[in-house]
Every structure is written in C-alpha cells, then in structure tokens.
Amino acid sequence: MxxxxxxxxxxxxxxxxxxxxxxxxxxxxxxxxxxxxxxxxxxxxxxxxxxxxxxxxxxxxxxxxxxxxxxxxxxxxxxxxxxxxxxxxxxxxxxxxxxxxxxxxxxxxxxxxxxxxxxxxxxxxxxxxxxxxxxxxxxxxxxxxxxxxxxxxxxxxxxxxxxxxxxxxxxxxxxxxxxxxxxxxxxxxxxxxxxxxxxxxxxxxxxxxxxxxxxxxxxxxxDSYKVWNESLPKVQSNHQQLNRLIQRGTDDLRVLLTDVGFGSFPVAGLPWFGVPFGRDSLIAALQLLPFNAEVAKGTLRTMAHYQGTKVDAWRDEQPGKIMHEIRYGELANTNQIPFAPYYGSVDSTPLFLMLLVETINWTGDLTLAEELKPNIDRALNWIDEYGDRDGDLFVEYHQEASKGIANQGWKDSGDSIVHRNGDYANSPIALSEVQGYVYQAKTGIATLFEALGDSGRADQLRAEAERLKEKFNQDFWMEDIGYYAIALDEHKKQVGTITSNPGHVLQSGILTEERARKVSAHLTEEKMFSGYGIRTMAEGEAGYNPMSYHDGSVWPHDNSMILLGMGKLGHHTEMNKVIGGLIEASRHFEYDRLPELFCGYDESLKKAVPYPVACSPQAWAAGTPLSFIQSLLGIFPDSLNKNIVINPVLLESMDELQVNDMKVGEGVLSLEVRRINGKVDVKVLNNTTGFEVVSQQLTKHFN
CATH class of the missing domain: 2.70.98.40 (Glycoside hydrolase, family 65, N-terminal domain)
Structure with missing residues (x-):
C-alpha cells in the first residue's frame, strides 16, 4: 500500500x-x-x-x-x-x-x-x-x-x-x-x-x-497492547503462514477498536471507515467471539444505543432498525447528509440478533439478554413490520433517503444485484443471505426467550422461522441450476445470477442437508472459486467482472461467513479448499494482511491481484483468519445447555493445531488436534468450563 x-x-x-x-x-x-x-x-x-x-x-x-x-x-x-x-x-x-x-x-x-x-x-x-x-x-x-x-x-x-x-x-x-x-x-x-x-x-x-x-x-x-494480547487464546500450529495470519488479524482488530461510550467495538476499516458500522462491526465481532467476547458485548451495546426510534425517510430509519453507519462531521451534524446516523442496511438488524445469540452461546451471560430485551423486542418487531414490507415473510429493502444507498445488503454498490440477462434488479429486493440471518436470529432468540421463561414467545418465533424456511426453499431455489437465487426483485422474480450470497445461509439451519451440500459444491467449483478464494459472482455470468467491487472480486469476510457454515456442517473438503486459497492469497499482500477485497482473477497470473482502493487494515478481513480457527475446530458452544460441540479437521498442509485458553462460559477450554498415522486425533488439554465437550467427528464425549 x-x-x-x-x-x-x-x-x-x-x-x-x-x-x-x-x-x-x-x-x-x-x-x-x-x-x-x-x-x-x-x-x-x-x-x-x-x-x-x-x-x-x-x-x-x-x-x-x-x-x-x-x-x-x-x-x-x-x-x-x-x-x-x-x-x-x-x-x-x-x-x-x-x-x-x-x-x-x-x-x-x-x-x-x-x-x-x-x-x-x-x-x-x-x-x-x-x-x-x-x-x-x-x-x-x-x-x-x-x-x-x-x-x-x-x-x-x-x-x-x-x-x-x-x-x-x-x-x-x-x-x-x-x-x-x-x-x-x-x-x-x-x-x-x-x-x-x-x-x-x-x-x-x-x-x-x-x-x-x-x-x-x-x-x-x-501496556494496553500487552493486556490485549494476554487476553486472547494462544494459537499454535506447524503452519507458519496461518500463525502469521492469526497474529496479524488480532493485531489489526486491536488497532480498529474504538469506544464511543458503550464498550469497545471494531470500526469498519482504515482509512475511510473508522466509525461505527452496523453490518461490519457486527460481523467482525462475530468473527472475534472465540478470541474475545467482550468486544461483542461492546458492539451490541453500541448498536443498541443507536437503534432506530422513528420513521424518518431522510435517514432510512424505522423503529427497531439497527443503524448502517454514523458520521460525526459538519455535514452530518447539520443534516446536509443523512448519516447521524444512517440506517440504510437491511441486514444489520438480524445480524444484531445473531451476534447476541452467539455471544450468549459462548459466554452463557443471560443477563446480557435481559439487559437488551427491549432492543430485542424492537428488532424483532422491525423484521416483521418494516423489514417484511408486504407480508410475504421475506425481509426486503427499498431506499427512501435521497442521499442514501440504493442496494442495502453487504453488496451495496449500484450494480451488485443483477439478473442473468444483465438487467439490474429493482427494489424492493429480498436478499437470500438476509432470509438466512432472520431464520438464524429467530431460532436463536427463541432459545434465549425459553431460557428467560417466555416459552410462548419462543414457540411463536420457532413457528415463524419454520414458515420462513419453507417459503425460502420454495421461492429462492433454482431447480434447473441446483442453487439459490441471490435475491427476489420487486415482482418476486428470482435474480438468478450465481453469487456467493447463498453461502452465508449455510450456518443458519434454513437449508436441507442435501441442498446445503449442493451450495458448498457450487461455491468451490472453478467458476466460483478463483484459487485464492470464493468469488462474489461466478465467472461467465452477465455481470461478472474480476476487477469489480462486488461482481467477481474476492472478499475475505464473505468467505469467512461461508466457512463458518461449512465448518458447522462438516463440509471439510470444501472448507479446506477455501481456507487454503485465502492463506495462499495472503502471501501476496503486504504484512501478510488480507485486504478488504482483491480481484477475482484465477491462479494463471501466479498471484492474487490487489483491488486498487481496498481498505487495509479492515475489520472483517482481519477477523477472517480467526474464523479459520473456529471452522477448523468446528467449535460451536451452547453455554445454556452446557455443552460444546467440536468437529475438528486439519488442512492438508498441517499436522497439528493447538488452541489454549478459549473462554467459554465462566471457564477456559484448551484443545489439541494432531494428525497421527493419517488420522485426525483431538485431545482436550484443559477444560474448566464445567461443560461437556462432544466431538462429532470422532463421536467422543469429554467431561
């Protein structure tokens, strides 16, 4: 740079x-x-x-x-x-x-x-x-x-x-x-x-x-950096580039931490996005959870403070909606731009709920759910009343603010939602990944409500989620391709371009086992996988451009959200292929740092090609290597039920991975994964959580 x-x-x-x-x-x-x-x-x-x-x-x-x-x-x-x-x-x-x-x-x-x-x-x-x-x-x-x-x-x-x-x-x-x-x-x-x-x-x-x-x-x-590093789990492996990526990721996330009065949280990235960002901050905090859950709490409290309270078309604000971005400059302060804060993102609200659920899964801190209960209620109400604009069970977006953002998912450039014939989709638009976020949020919040003694509300949320699951698989699935559409347009017509977006729903539980397998397979085929990561759009699609921001480039965080799903479902072959590609890409960037994005060219150029103005360091890119560790361990705690599911695997290029002192519940967990005689073996080196550790891969139970 x-x-x-x-x-x-x-x-x-x-x-x-x-x-x-x-x-x-x-x-x-x-x-x-x-x-x-x-x-x-x-x-x-x-x-x-x-x-x-x-x-x-x-x-x-x-x-x-x-x-x-x-x-x-x-x-x-x-x-x-x-x-x-x-x-x-x-x-x-x-x-x-x-x-x-x-x-x-x-x-x-x-x-x-x-x-x-x-x-x-x-x-x-x-x-x-x-x-x-x-x-x-x-x-x-x-x-x-x-x-x-x-x-x-x-x-x-x-x-x-x-x-x-x-x-x-x-x-x-x-x-x-x-x-x-x-x-x-x-x-x-x-x-x-x-x-x-x-x-x-x-x-x-x-x-x-x-x-x-x-x-x-x-x-x-x-001293503050020393305290930060000492608070993190210690990751050791015989894969030196992975080790460097983990250290770079945690260092970058530390420098991106900011506190505006409600606890530390990651800003989106430098140089231009050193401010609270709903989607970016929430996803980076999600990636960081196995390493530091306190950042997630600061992120949740910051987002809760700025949660929408009224209908304000100038800011794309609605009651219960989680903000997209806040700015503190002269133009924002005088209402010349709608960024104090601006609410034009359709996914921040379900991501807020997802992060809350996962934070409690890691920490068992139900008092956080009690503290944020009014914000949970308002967020759920936004999903049903304002997010689902026409009552079809899908959450859609439509720009109201004259100086706002037209496309309000994570692919927010003007050309990012495009039909297979090259026509741009018109809003209201329902994105595939957002429906997965909503499903994951509702099923997770249902578990929290049950733990808080509100079984009636829990049953209601589960029923709503099941209706969404059925309709999503009916309306977004493209039988002729064996894959999901990126979106439904204003006429509920499928936007059938092959993109990475449906990969985000792998971790949600909204897919059948068979269709989840097909999604993972599509994502790692040659048209989608560049050799250095999963492209945002498949090669050969009408909108494909390897130099574009969202239509053929590779975004590490996009890959990380997909990897968490692959790790959760045990799609190890596909997962290892993606992790290996991203690790190789990192060798071509300064300081072993994965940038915000890079171009989607394949390996014939012998290197990953930088995108000209990518942010670096950037929070959810920095958090991506941390997702490698969670995905390789296949670790998904359930603190409320006092168990920790693991499904470990190693990359072909490594023989050992040891992670010490992961904080789960009120204790710590240390794991060692080794390849012995061609087989993966896992040991629990230390477990002070009081939870049962269950290895799906080896069908072992550790007390």
Missing part, C-alpha cells in the same frame, strides 16, 4: 510513505477524528527540501518508524550538505487522542555539520465527505493561524456550532516559528544525534489537551 496509517481509538493519521501529509495524493492524507481533517499538511523539510525515503514500516499498527536521508545540497558551487550524510528517523504513535512524532537526526558526515530541520503544517478542518469528493455543502470558517514559541494553533468555527482546533507543540527551542511553519537549526558532530518531539492535539468541541510526556504515553500504549 502506498500510504502509512496508524490509529488509536478515534484518531488516525494517514500519510505517504515518507511520513508526510501532502496534497494531490491518491489517498486524501491527513490527521482525522470525528470525520474531520485536523491536519491537511505535515511535511518534514531539510534545509527547505524534502528528504529521501530509505525505509518505511507500516507493519506495526500503533507505531510507525520511517527512515530518511538528505539530498545533496549545493548553492553557487558551495557545499551545504553532502548527500546521504544525515539519517533522519521519524517515529510516531497515538495515545489518548494525541499524536506524538519524534524526529531524530544522526550525522554520518566526517566533520561538524549544521542544517535546518523544518516542519510545514496546515489544517483545513474539511469534512470527510467533502475530502473524499462525495458531497459538497455549507461549511464554517477558519480563523488565522496563531504561532508562538513552542506552539502553532489552527482554529475553525463550524456551522454546526462546534469549535475545532489543532495544536502543534514541540519540546526543543526553535530557530523560527511563523504561520504554520517551524524551523530548528542543529549542529552535529560525526555520530552525534539530536531529536525533537512534536505533539499534535485534535481538539473537538469541549475536549481539552491531554498530552503526556512521550515515554509515559508510549509505555501506556504498549
């Missing part, structure tokens, strides 16, 4: 590979929080010129280190600075919503040398939607910059009546400070070093500066 990004909580920095924020970059570089750019320029200069990059490391999410050197500088034949004589090291991190950057210069010139280090900065306070060219609108006014010894301050008064400030400070005496620029004059002997630390505070509304000394801030940040 040709950018560098670091994030902590709600503040993120996006720079070029030299560490600079400069205009006219492919990505709109800057320091961002609350959907506002608080730095639009941040450029290091050596005697007024840009340094030359040597090394730029973006692998550590919370800290970035960049090495640079000076260009050769002469004036009128007189040497100013010999080329590559000074090494410059830029180290930056974020803590407590403050950016810290240390610039360290080390001289390798054989004699004493003097030079100027300059920092040129600016802050335009532009709304994220304007930065990205999506919207224009009425905005506030920027005040003149103020500069004084040790400090530069940029100020802005928004039309949303929020005062915003960017304050840049430093800890060494400057030669000159003027406007947005500060210059230091340093003299160094051979081998001598000097450094200056800048702090940048992005002040929003009533926030005040909370900058600490650099060492204390760095230690606190490192």
């Amino acid at each position: 040709n950018y560098r990004v670091i994030k902590e909580n709600d503040l993120f920095l996006l720079t070029d590979e030299k560490g600079d924020i400069t205009p006219n970059h492919t990505y709109e570089l800057g320091l961002y929080t609350k959907d506002t750019r608080f730095l639009s320029e941040f450029k290091l200069l050596i005697n007024g010129e840009s340094p030359i990059p040597l090394h730029s490391d973006g692998g550590e999410n919370y800290r970035s280190t960049i090495l640079l050197t000076n260009p050769h500088q002469e004036k009128d034949g007189e040497l100013i600075l010999w080329r590559e004589s000074i090494q410059f090291e830029r180290t930056r991190f974020i803590h407590n919503d403050v950016l810290y950057e240390t610039v360290k210069a080390t001289s390798y010139f054989p004699k004493e040398v003097s030079f100027n280090i300059g920092l040129q900065s600016d802050a335009d306070f532009t709304d994220m939607f304007i930065v990205r060219g999506f919207q224009n609108g009425e905005t506030g006014t920027k005040a003149p910059v103020t500069s004084e010894p040790g400090k530069i301050t940029f100020s802005y008064n928004g039309i949303d009546q929020i005062d915003r400030k960017t304050v840049i400070s430093w800890d060494q005496p400057e030669k000159q400070v003027e406007g947005g620029s500060v210059t230091f004059n340093w003299t160094l002997q051979h081998g001598e070093s000097k450094e200056v630390t800048f702090t940048v505070e992005a002040l929003h509304q009533e926030t005040t500066g909370v900058a600490a000394d650099r060492q204390s801030a760095m230690q606190a940040l490192q």
Whole structure:
C-alpha cells in the first residue's frame, strides 16, 4: 500500500510513505477524528527540501518508524550538505487522542555539520465527505493561524456550532516559528544525534489537551497492547503462514477498536471507515467471539444505543432498525447528509440478533439478554413490520433517503444485484443471505426467550422461522441450476445470477442437508472459486467482472461467513479448499494482511491481484483468519445447555493445531488436534468450563 496509517481509538493519521501529509495524493492524507481533517499538511523539510525515503514500516499498527536521508545540497558551487550524510528517523504513535512524532537526526558526515530541520503544517478542518469528493455543502470558517514559541494553533468555527482546533507543540527551542511553519537549526558532530518531539492535539468541541510526556504515553500504549494480547487464546500450529495470519488479524482488530461510550467495538476499516458500522462491526465481532467476547458485548451495546426510534425517510430509519453507519462531521451534524446516523442496511438488524445469540452461546451471560430485551423486542418487531414490507415473510429493502444507498445488503454498490440477462434488479429486493440471518436470529432468540421463561414467545418465533424456511426453499431455489437465487426483485422474480450470497445461509439451519451440500459444491467449483478464494459472482455470468467491487472480486469476510457454515456442517473438503486459497492469497499482500477485497482473477497470473482502493487494515478481513480457527475446530458452544460441540479437521498442509485458553462460559477450554498415522486425533488439554465437550467427528464425549 502506498500510504502509512496508524490509529488509536478515534484518531488516525494517514500519510505517504515518507511520513508526510501532502496534497494531490491518491489517498486524501491527513490527521482525522470525528470525520474531520485536523491536519491537511505535515511535511518534514531539510534545509527547505524534502528528504529521501530509505525505509518505511507500516507493519506495526500503533507505531510507525520511517527512515530518511538528505539530498545533496549545493548553492553557487558551495557545499551545504553532502548527500546521504544525515539519517533522519521519524517515529510516531497515538495515545489518548494525541499524536506524538519524534524526529531524530544522526550525522554520518566526517566533520561538524549544521542544517535546518523544518516542519510545514496546515489544517483545513474539511469534512470527510467533502475530502473524499462525495458531497459538497455549507461549511464554517477558519480563523488565522496563531504561532508562538513552542506552539502553532489552527482554529475553525463550524456551522454546526462546534469549535475545532489543532495544536502543534514541540519540546526543543526553535530557530523560527511563523504561520504554520517551524524551523530548528542543529549542529552535529560525526555520530552525534539530536531529536525533537512534536505533539499534535485534535481538539473537538469541549475536549481539552491531554498530552503526556512521550515515554509515559508510549509505555501506556504498549501496556494496553500487552493486556490485549494476554487476553486472547494462544494459537499454535506447524503452519507458519496461518500463525502469521492469526497474529496479524488480532493485531489489526486491536488497532480498529474504538469506544464511543458503550464498550469497545471494531470500526469498519482504515482509512475511510473508522466509525461505527452496523453490518461490519457486527460481523467482525462475530468473527472475534472465540478470541474475545467482550468486544461483542461492546458492539451490541453500541448498536443498541443507536437503534432506530422513528420513521424518518431522510435517514432510512424505522423503529427497531439497527443503524448502517454514523458520521460525526459538519455535514452530518447539520443534516446536509443523512448519516447521524444512517440506517440504510437491511441486514444489520438480524445480524444484531445473531451476534447476541452467539455471544450468549459462548459466554452463557443471560443477563446480557435481559439487559437488551427491549432492543430485542424492537428488532424483532422491525423484521416483521418494516423489514417484511408486504407480508410475504421475506425481509426486503427499498431506499427512501435521497442521499442514501440504493442496494442495502453487504453488496451495496449500484450494480451488485443483477439478473442473468444483465438487467439490474429493482427494489424492493429480498436478499437470500438476509432470509438466512432472520431464520438464524429467530431460532436463536427463541432459545434465549425459553431460557428467560417466555416459552410462548419462543414457540411463536420457532413457528415463524419454520414458515420462513419453507417459503425460502420454495421461492429462492433454482431447480434447473441446483442453487439459490441471490435475491427476489420487486415482482418476486428470482435474480438468478450465481453469487456467493447463498453461502452465508449455510450456518443458519434454513437449508436441507442435501441442498446445503449442493451450495458448498457450487461455491468451490472453478467458476466460483478463483484459487485464492470464493468469488462474489461466478465467472461467465452477465455481470461478472474480476476487477469489480462486488461482481467477481474476492472478499475475505464473505468467505469467512461461508466457512463458518461449512465448518458447522462438516463440509471439510470444501472448507479446506477455501481456507487454503485465502492463506495462499495472503502471501501476496503486504504484512501478510488480507485486504478488504482483491480481484477475482484465477491462479494463471501466479498471484492474487490487489483491488486498487481496498481498505487495509479492515475489520472483517482481519477477523477472517480467526474464523479459520473456529471452522477448523468446528467449535460451536451452547453455554445454556452446557455443552460444546467440536468437529475438528486439519488442512492438508498441517499436522497439528493447538488452541489454549478459549473462554467459554465462566471457564477456559484448551484443545489439541494432531494428525497421527493419517488420522485426525483431538485431545482436550484443559477444560474448566464445567461443560461437556462432544466431538462429532470422532463421536467422543469429554467431561
């Protein structure tokens, strides 16, 4: 990737590979929080010129280190600075919503040398939607910059009546400070070093500066990562690339965690989606459940807080609906865009219920269901009253908001729901995966209601789910193809294009065993499986395009939702093929990181082809390797009934997998899976849950 990004909580920095924020970059570089750019320029200069990059490391999410050197500088034949004589090291991190950057210069010139280090900065306070060219609108006014010894301050008064400030400070005496620029004059002997630390505070509304000394801030940040890593189960295998993927996934999910007041949850991804996203946050939390269930609780509470309360066509809001996305910038705050929050996703509401059920399956925490009972009731009511617009048992979407999203499933681009003849489907549209989510949600919530003593409501939900199952298998199944349609259009006509969407319903229980087998088989045939993962659309379909966003590309999270179903159903051959493809794809991306998506070309190109503007790191892509582990173990706890079902398998390229200290219920579970004489053997190394462990594959019961 040709950018560098670091994030902590709600503040993120996006720079070029030299560490600079400069205009006219492919990505709109800057320091961002609350959907506002608080730095639009941040450029290091050596005697007024840009340094030359040597090394730029973006692998550590919370800290970035960049090495640079000076260009050769002469004036009128007189040497100013010999080329590559000074090494410059830029180290930056974020803590407590403050950016810290240390610039360290080390001289390798054989004699004493003097030079100027300059920092040129600016802050335009532009709304994220304007930065990205999506919207224009009425905005506030920027005040003149103020500069004084040790400090530069940029100020802005928004039309949303929020005062915003960017304050840049430093800890060494400057030669000159003027406007947005500060210059230091340093003299160094051979081998001598000097450094200056800048702090940048992005002040929003009533926030005040909370900058600490650099060492204390760095230690606190490192300690928080240590606590995070120590809280996770330990995964060990003899497959080194899988091991790296797990570490990368948990590291990326940690950096994407944010707390807006209701507990930590994963934002969707960087650089552009560092905000609460209904669908994305919920699915990432679902992937993370075997590793950290507390994040799921924070996600559920955040979504519950923003649950829809009224009918508002401008926001596609309805009572009980779980939001799609919330933005905090000037345009959203003044209602110029409908994102404060926006509710245009048809799947967030059943996914909210699914995540709640699975969280309780892992934790046994029924008090969470009691706490969120009003939100459960409202979500179920939304499904039946507003989601099912015409009473045909299917949940459909239709855009009401003039500045909203037309396609409101996870494939939300305008061309993603297309008939086999190339015509785009018109809404209201009922998506196949959404019906599976609803079925899974209703059957799961029924179990919770039963545990809470409401057997009448439980029976009602199960009856509704069974009616949906019958109608889904009748109306979505394409007998001539042996597969499910992606959707039904406004006329209830099947949208028959072969896509990955029906794969999401494998985990739901809505399919018969025979049809589930056919779905898994279709997904791993050559037209759907690229060699690096399951495509979003089959090769040869009218809408197929391997370079497209949703019509032939490969999305790791899409694959992960399918894998969870394959693992649950024991479709091991197909599952291992998909996991193996994604692991191979990861070798072709920087830092062993699965991106948001990549192109759907097959293996003839000898590598997975990047999609030009994929988010990286991205939450549900980061969570995908964690789903590999759950799928390989085939582990699906049922804490309410005090049992843990496992159905373990190993990839052909591995002989052992050990997972220690998975939290289930109020205890931990440790498992070891080995290949011995060609057969897979599983051992329970530790079980303090008090639950029975049942291995379906080996028909063993472990107490």
